Amino acid sequence: MNIETLLNTIQKSCDDFISQNSESILKQIESNKKTIDNNFLKFKIENIDKNSWGVYVFYINPTKTISTYADLKNLWETDSNDKRLYSPKVIKGKFKTLNAGQSTCFYVGKSEDLEHRISQHIHQKTKYTTYGLKISEHDRLHTDNTFSYSYFILKVKPTDNIKDGMKCLLVTLERHLRNKLKPLIGKQ
Numbered sequence: 001m002n003i004e005t006l007l008n009t010i011q012k013s014c015d016d017f018i019s020q021n022s023e024s025i026l027k028q029i030e031s032n033k034k035t036i037d038n039n040f041l042k043f044k045i046e047n048i049d050k051n052s053w054g055v056y057v058f059y060i061n062p063t064k065t066i067s068t069y070a071d072l073k074n075l076w077e078t079d080s081n082d083k084r085l086y087s088p089k090v091i092k093g094k095f096k097t098l099n100a101g102q103s104t105c106f107y108v109g110k111s112e113d114l115e116h117r118i119s120q121h122i123h124q125k126t127k128y129t130t131y132g133l134k135i136s137e138h139d140r141l142h143t144d145n146t147f148s149y150s151y152f153i154l155k156v157k158p159t160d161n162i163k164d165g166m167k168c169l170l171v172t173l174e175r176h177l178r179n180k181l182k183p184l185i186g187k188q
Contacts, residue, residue: 010165014172022176025152029057029177033150036122040136043122048115049156053166055173056118056151057181058107058133064144066098072184080139085126087134088186095184103148105181107133110174114151122149133185 018025037043066072073090088107098104111117121133135147154173158166178187 010168011172014169017169018173018176022180025173026180028152029055029150032152033059033148036135036147036149038142038146040123045115045119045122048118048151048153050113050115051157052114052153053112053155053158053170054114054151054153055108055110055170055177056114056121056149057105057177057183058121058135058185059103059148059150060098060106060141060145060184061103061148062098062100062145065100068097069095072098075140076138076185078140079137085134085137087126087138088131090185091183094182098184105183106147107185108174108177108181108183109186110170112170114153118149118151 066075069090069092072095076087076090077085079085096104107121109117109121122135124132124134124136126134126137135141141147152173154169155162155166
């Protein structure tokens with residue numbers, strides 16, 4: 001078997017798993033949705049075992065409509081002191097009006113330690129170069145918006161012999177969710 005055939009077989013297996021489980025994955029993500037308290041210093045992620053491999057989704061729920069890409073970009077890229085914040089960019093081609101009271105997918109990611117990575121996205125400061133949302137730093141968005149997060153655990157503490165296969169499945173699942181949920185921030 002040549003490498004091309006092997007890689008196609010691996011990818012097909014990942015695609016088949018997601019195809020067969022997509023509906024239940026999306027239901028689990030919906031049922032795990034939790035609002036992020038704007039008191040970020042005290043906010044903690046709960047009920048996710050350490051070393052849980054899976055995907056996560058962040059949502060924004062505006063109390064006032066954000067009607068243009070430029071408005072969201074401006075709110076996202078600077079803090080209340082007009083200081084530039086370094087976080088993933090707003091994707092212009094995926095922008096749609098954010099209606100008041102309507103939750104919208106903001107970001108999709110994957111991790112080999114969901115609890116830690118979700119916490120990083122919320123608590124991390126913009127001075128750190130790790131790619132992340134750094135939601136607590138985006139104070140201009142907190143005034144008229146709330147955020148929530150959700151997740152789907154693929155496997156807790158996978159054994160060493162399946163970790164490489166798990167990585168392929170995580171990447172494929174993240175890509176599938178991006179295509180389905182169309183997040184406003186992050187990779188295109």
